[in-house]
Amino acid sequence: MNIDAILLMRTEFLLVFQIIFLIIYDLFASKSGRKGLDVVACSLFIISTVIGFFPATTGSAFGGMFVADAMNGVFKSVLNIGVILVFLQSKTWLNNEYTEHKKAEVYILIISTLLGMDLMISSGHFLMFYIGLELASLPLAGLIAYNKYSSESVEAGAKFILMAAFSSGMLLFGISLLYGSTGEAGLYFDTMRNVIAPRSLQLLGMVFFLSGLAFKISLVPFHLWTADVYQGAPTNITAFLSVVSKGAAVFALMVVLYKVFANLFDYWEYIIYGLVVVTITVGNLFAMRQHNMKRFLAFSSISQAGYIMLGMLAGTPAGMSSVVYYILVYTVSNVGIFAVVSILENKSGKHDIGDYSGLYKTNPKLSVAMMLFLFSLAGIPPFAGFFSKFFIFMAAAQMSYYVLVFVALVNTVISLYYYLLVVKAMFITPNDEPIAYVKTDFSSKLGLAICLSGTLLLGIVSYFYSYIQQFAYGLF
Amino acid sequence: MNFLYLFVILPLLMMCGVAVLKQAKQVKILMLVGSGIILLTSFVLLYLFLQARAIDSVSPMLFRSDLMWYSAFNIKFSVGVDGISVLMIILSSIIVFTGSFISYSMQEQVKEYFLWFLMLAIGVFGFFITIDLFSMFFFYEIALIPMYLLIGLWGTGRKEYSAMKLTLMLMGGSAFLLLGILGIYFNSNGGNGNLTMNILEIAKTHIPVEAQNIFFPLTFLGFGVLGALFPFHTWSPDGHASAPTAVSMLHAGVLMKLGGYGCFRVAIYLMPEGAETYKILFLVLTGISVVYGAFGAVVQKDLKYINAYSSVSHCGLVLFALLMLNKTAMTGAVMQMLSHGLMTALFFALIGMIYGRTHTRLITEMGGLMKIMPFISVCWVIAGMASLGLPGLSGFVSEMTIFVGSFQHPDIFHRVITILACSSIVITAVYILRVVGKILLGPVFDEHHLALTDATWYEKIASVTLIISIAFIGMAPFISSNIISDSLTSIISRL
Missing domain, CATH: 1.20.120 (Four Helix Bundle (Hemerythrin (Met), subunit A))
Incomplete structure (x- = not known):
C-alpha cells in the first residue's frame, strides 16, 4: 500500500x-x-x-x-x-x-x-x-x-x-459458469476477454450475468x-x-460488456436489442395508466432506461459518451422532479397526479420548474433532454439501427403524452382545492436551482458533452 | 455579429422584458413596440439582402456565418438566407406584428400568454434563418411545444383534446423527420470526408440513390404532417378551431409554412432523385388534400372549422406545386405560402373579432353583420376574394402560377391531377360566397347583435396591415416572384 x-x-x-x-x-x-x-x-x-x-x-x-x-x-x-x-x-x-x-x-x-x-x-x-x-x-x-x-x-x-x-444469485451463477468454462484464465477482466468465445456455457453465463444486472437497471421483464x-x-x-x-x-x-464480452457482441446485440424494445414500450404503456406520481415516475424511469441501453448498443465511443451524457441529463431532470414531489409531499402528504390540479395557481414557481423538468425528460428543446436523446439516436443510427431508432422515436411521442398529462393537471385542469402554497427551504431551493440550471444549460452549452466525450472508448 | 441573429435575439429580449414587467398593460405595449421593431428589422433585412444580391449573384445563401456547436458531430449553428427565407421572415414578422395587435384585448394571464407566444416566434424565426439540419430541427421543435399550452390554457371549445391531438400528431411527424435527418447526415459525405449537417455542404455531394429512396419519404412525411398532408391533416381543424385568435393566425399563417419550406429546402433540395421516385404517390395525397379540404370547408358550420379546412386545401396546394418539380410551379408554391399565410391570418383575425363580439362562430346564428360592423365585414369580403382567387389580390397570382407550372408537364397523369386540383378553385368560391351571403348580407339574425361595435383601433391596424400586404402581392407580383425564382435556381439545377 x-x-x-x-x-x-x-x-x-x-x-x-x-x-x-x-x-x-x-x-x-x-x-x-x-x-x-x-x-x-x-x-x-x-x-x-x-x-x-x-x-x-x-x-x-x-x-x-x-x-x-x-x-x-x-x-x-x-x-x-x-x-x-x-x-x-x-x-x-x-x-x-x-x-x-x-x-x-x-x-x-x-x-x-x-x-x-x-x-x-x-x-x-x-x-x-x-x-x-x-x-x-x-x-x-x-x-x-x-x-x-x-x-x-x-x-x-x-x-x-x-x-x-x-x-445477486443470478449474477453469481453467471460468474461461476464463466469461471468454470474458462478454466485457469481466472476472473480478471482483461484475461477473460481473450478466452471468451461463443460456446454454450459461456453464453449461458453471460445471459445470467446480464439478467442479474438487468434487475438493477430494472429493464423489462426484470422490472416488476x-x-x-x-x-x-x-x-x-x-x-x-x-x-x-x-x-x-x-x-x-457498460464496462463489463465493452471490456469482457466484446467478443460476444454478435450475441448480446440481439439480447439488448430485444430488451430495449420491450423496456421502452412496456415502460411507456404502463406509465400512461398511473395515478400515483411515484409509480408514474417509476415507469417513466423504466422507459428512460431503455433509451440509455439504446446508446450502449451502439458500442462506439460516441455511444458511450452519449450514455454518460444521457444519465447526467436524466439525473438533473429526474432528481428535480422528485425534489418538487417531495417538497409537496412533505407539506401536504399528497402525491397523486390528480392532486396536482390547479397547482400553478398556488405554487407557480414549483409548477414551472416541474414542467421544465418534464419537458426535458420528454426531449423537448431547448432543454438538455432534447440533446441527450438526439445524441443517443445519433449513436444508434450511426451503427444503422434505424428501425430501433424509429421504435424509440414513436415511444418518445407516447411519453410526451403522459408527461403532458402532468403538465395539464398543473396548468389547465381547474381545481377548487389545490395544494396550498408551500414554502421551500433553502437547501431544496439550492437543489432545484442546480437542477434547473443543469436542465437549461447542459444542452445549449456544448462544453459538458465534449468533456465527457474526450474520455470515451468503444468496443472495437 | 451576423444581422440574422437579431431575429432570435429580439424575441428573446422581449421574453426577458415580458418576464420582468409587472402590469399587463406594460406587457402589451412592449409587445406592440417590440413586434413593430421586428417588422422593421425584417424590411431592413430585405433591403440589405437585395443590395448584397446585386453584388454577389452566385452564392446560394447570403449573410452566412457558422458557430461551432458540437464539434464531435460537426454540428454548427449555421445561418444564411436566400430570397425565399427573407420573404418567409417578412411574412412571419407581419403575422407576429398583427398577432400582437389582435391580442391587445387579452385579459387573463397576459404575461404567460405572451411568453409562450414569443417562444413560438423564436422557433419560427430560428427555423427560417438556419441552414443546419440540427439547428433547424431544434427550432422546429421549439415552435411545436408552446402550442400545447397556448391552446390548452387560452383556447375555446374542446381545447384539451385539440391541444393534445395537435401536439402529439406534430411530434409524431417530427419523429419521421428526425429519422430522415439522421439518414441524410450519415450519408452526407459522399463516401469520404466529414459528415455534415450543413445543407449547402450536403447539396455539393450526392446522397446515394438507395438512401434517398428510404429517407426522402420519411423527411417529406415529417414536414408534410405540419403542412397538413392528407391523411395527417386531422390535427389542423381541431387545433385551429380551439386555439386563441393570434395563435391560430401564427399557426396557420406561419407554422404550416414551415412544413412546405422544409419540404423543398430539405427533402427536395437534398434528395432530388428520391423526390422523382415518390412524386406520384405524394401528388395523389396532396391532390386529395386540396380537393378534400375544400369539400370539407363546404359542409362546416363553424367559421374556424371552415377556415381550417380551407387551410388544408391551400397548404395542400403548396406541397402539390412543390412536387411538380419545375421552376414555375415551385415559384407558385412559395407565392402561395406567402399569400395563404397572409389571408388565413386575416381570416382568423376577423373570426376572432366576430367571435369576441357575438360569442358564436356558427354561421347559422349570424346574419346581416355588414350593417352592424361594416369595417370587419368589408375586410372579410376582401379576404374571401383573395382566397377564391380574384385578380388583383394575392390568391390569384399564386394559384395561377401554380396551375400554369403544373400544366407544363406534358404527360397525362400530371395534366389530369392538375385539372382535378383546379376544381378546388370552384369549390372555394362556393364556401366563401356561402359564408359571405349567410353572415354578412341579408337581414340581421339576432337583435342582440345590433348593439355590437365595429373594430377597435388595434384591430384596424392589424387588418389593414394584412390587407395592404395581400394587395401588394396581388398588384405587384413580379417583385416577390423575381426574388423567389432567383433563389430557386440552385434548387432547380439539382433536379
Missing part, C-alpha cells in the same frame, strides 16, 4: 473517510452540533466531488483487481452529482420528528452504497465486482425501509432485499419490483434509486 494506490483510489478513500467521520461526529456531537449535521455532510461531499474533477492518475491496484481510468472518474463524478442533489433535497424530510434523531444514518448509508457502486465500476475482476454490487445493494434496503413508522416503506424494503438477493419499491420508499430515496443506483448499474454493465 503506497501513495500511488491511495491516489488511484482517491474517490473511494474520500468516501470511506466521510463514513468514518460522520459516525464519529454523530456519536460525539452535542445537540446543537447535530443540527448542523446536514450542512457538514453536504459540504464534505461537495468538496470530495470537486476533488473528483481534478485530473487523476490512471492505472491498476491490487494486482489488477481495481482499475482506475479516466472514464471511470467521469462515471463517479456523474454519480456524485446525483448524490449531492439527493442530499440537498432530503433535508426537510430528515428533520421531521420521526427521523430527526437518526438522520446521520441516511448520509452514512448513502455514502456506503455509493462506495459499493464506485468499486463495482472500477473493478477489474469479477469477485471485486460482486463485492461492490453487494455493498451497493445492502445499505439500499436499509434506506428504503428507513421510514419504519410507515408499513409501505418497510414492505418496500423487504421486497427490495429479496429482489437484490435473487438478482420497481413500481412497488419506488412507491413505498421515502421520496428522496426513490430519487436516489431511480438515478444514482440505476446509473451505477448502467455504467457497470
Whole structure:
C-alpha cells in the first residue's frame, strides 16, 4: 500500500473517510452540533466531488483487481452529482420528528452504497465486482425501509432485499459458469476477454450475468419490483434509486460488456436489442395508466432506461459518451422532479397526479420548474433532454439501427403524452382545492436551482458533452 | 455579429422584458413596440439582402456565418438566407406584428400568454434563418411545444383534446423527420470526408440513390404532417378551431409554412432523385388534400372549422406545386405560402373579432353583420376574394402560377391531377360566397347583435396591415416572384 494506490483510489478513500467521520461526529456531537449535521455532510461531499474533477492518475491496484481510468472518474463524478442533489433535497424530510434523531444514518448509508457502486465500476475482476454490487445493494434496503413508522416503506424494503438477493444469485451463477468454462484464465477482466468465445456455457453465463444486472437497471421483464419499491420508499430515496443506483448499474454493465464480452457482441446485440424494445414500450404503456406520481415516475424511469441501453448498443465511443451524457441529463431532470414531489409531499402528504390540479395557481414557481423538468425528460428543446436523446439516436443510427431508432422515436411521442398529462393537471385542469402554497427551504431551493440550471444549460452549452466525450472508448 | 441573429435575439429580449414587467398593460405595449421593431428589422433585412444580391449573384445563401456547436458531430449553428427565407421572415414578422395587435384585448394571464407566444416566434424565426439540419430541427421543435399550452390554457371549445391531438400528431411527424435527418447526415459525405449537417455542404455531394429512396419519404412525411398532408391533416381543424385568435393566425399563417419550406429546402433540395421516385404517390395525397379540404370547408358550420379546412386545401396546394418539380410551379408554391399565410391570418383575425363580439362562430346564428360592423365585414369580403382567387389580390397570382407550372408537364397523369386540383378553385368560391351571403348580407339574425361595435383601433391596424400586404402581392407580383425564382435556381439545377 503506497501513495500511488491511495491516489488511484482517491474517490473511494474520500468516501470511506466521510463514513468514518460522520459516525464519529454523530456519536460525539452535542445537540446543537447535530443540527448542523446536514450542512457538514453536504459540504464534505461537495468538496470530495470537486476533488473528483481534478485530473487523476490512471492505472491498476491490487494486482489488477481495481482499475482506475479516466472514464471511470467521469462515471463517479456523474454519480456524485446525483448524490449531492439527493442530499440537498432530503433535508426537510430528515428533520421531521420521526427521523430527526437518526438522520446521520441516511448520509452514512448513502455514502456506503455509493462506495459499493464506485468499486463495482472500477473493478477489474469479477469477485471485486460482486463485492461492490453487494455493498451497493445492502445499505439500499436499509434506506428504503428507513421510514419504519410507515408499513409501505418497510414492505418496500423487504421486497427490495429479496429482489437484490435473487438478482445477486443470478449474477453469481453467471460468474461461476464463466469461471468454470474458462478454466485457469481466472476472473480478471482483461484475461477473460481473450478466452471468451461463443460456446454454450459461456453464453449461458453471460445471459445470467446480464439478467442479474438487468434487475438493477430494472429493464423489462426484470422490472416488476420497481413500481412497488419506488412507491413505498421515502421520496428522496426513490430519487436516489431511480438515478444514482440505476446509473451505477448502467455504467457497470457498460464496462463489463465493452471490456469482457466484446467478443460476444454478435450475441448480446440481439439480447439488448430485444430488451430495449420491450423496456421502452412496456415502460411507456404502463406509465400512461398511473395515478400515483411515484409509480408514474417509476415507469417513466423504466422507459428512460431503455433509451440509455439504446446508446450502449451502439458500442462506439460516441455511444458511450452519449450514455454518460444521457444519465447526467436524466439525473438533473429526474432528481428535480422528485425534489418538487417531495417538497409537496412533505407539506401536504399528497402525491397523486390528480392532486396536482390547479397547482400553478398556488405554487407557480414549483409548477414551472416541474414542467421544465418534464419537458426535458420528454426531449423537448431547448432543454438538455432534447440533446441527450438526439445524441443517443445519433449513436444508434450511426451503427444503422434505424428501425430501433424509429421504435424509440414513436415511444418518445407516447411519453410526451403522459408527461403532458402532468403538465395539464398543473396548468389547465381547474381545481377548487389545490395544494396550498408551500414554502421551500433553502437547501431544496439550492437543489432545484442546480437542477434547473443543469436542465437549461447542459444542452445549449456544448462544453459538458465534449468533456465527457474526450474520455470515451468503444468496443472495437 | 451576423444581422440574422437579431431575429432570435429580439424575441428573446422581449421574453426577458415580458418576464420582468409587472402590469399587463406594460406587457402589451412592449409587445406592440417590440413586434413593430421586428417588422422593421425584417424590411431592413430585405433591403440589405437585395443590395448584397446585386453584388454577389452566385452564392446560394447570403449573410452566412457558422458557430461551432458540437464539434464531435460537426454540428454548427449555421445561418444564411436566400430570397425565399427573407420573404418567409417578412411574412412571419407581419403575422407576429398583427398577432400582437389582435391580442391587445387579452385579459387573463397576459404575461404567460405572451411568453409562450414569443417562444413560438423564436422557433419560427430560428427555423427560417438556419441552414443546419440540427439547428433547424431544434427550432422546429421549439415552435411545436408552446402550442400545447397556448391552446390548452387560452383556447375555446374542446381545447384539451385539440391541444393534445395537435401536439402529439406534430411530434409524431417530427419523429419521421428526425429519422430522415439522421439518414441524410450519415450519408452526407459522399463516401469520404466529414459528415455534415450543413445543407449547402450536403447539396455539393450526392446522397446515394438507395438512401434517398428510404429517407426522402420519411423527411417529406415529417414536414408534410405540419403542412397538413392528407391523411395527417386531422390535427389542423381541431387545433385551429380551439386555439386563441393570434395563435391560430401564427399557426396557420406561419407554422404550416414551415412544413412546405422544409419540404423543398430539405427533402427536395437534398434528395432530388428520391423526390422523382415518390412524386406520384405524394401528388395523389396532396391532390386529395386540396380537393378534400375544400369539400370539407363546404359542409362546416363553424367559421374556424371552415377556415381550417380551407387551410388544408391551400397548404395542400403548396406541397402539390412543390412536387411538380419545375421552376414555375415551385415559384407558385412559395407565392402561395406567402399569400395563404397572409389571408388565413386575416381570416382568423376577423373570426376572432366576430367571435369576441357575438360569442358564436356558427354561421347559422349570424346574419346581416355588414350593417352592424361594416369595417370587419368589408375586410372579410376582401379576404374571401383573395382566397377564391380574384385578380388583383394575392390568391390569384399564386394559384395561377401554380396551375400554369403544373400544366407544363406534358404527360397525362400530371395534366389530369392538375385539372382535378383546379376544381378546388370552384369549390372555394362556393364556401366563401356561402359564408359571405349567410353572415354578412341579408337581414340581421339576432337583435342582440345590433348593439355590437365595429373594430377597435388595434384591430384596424392589424387588418389593414394584412390587407395592404395581400394587395401588394396581388398588384405587384413580379417583385416577390423575381426574388423567389432567383433563389430557386440552385434548387432547380439539382433536379
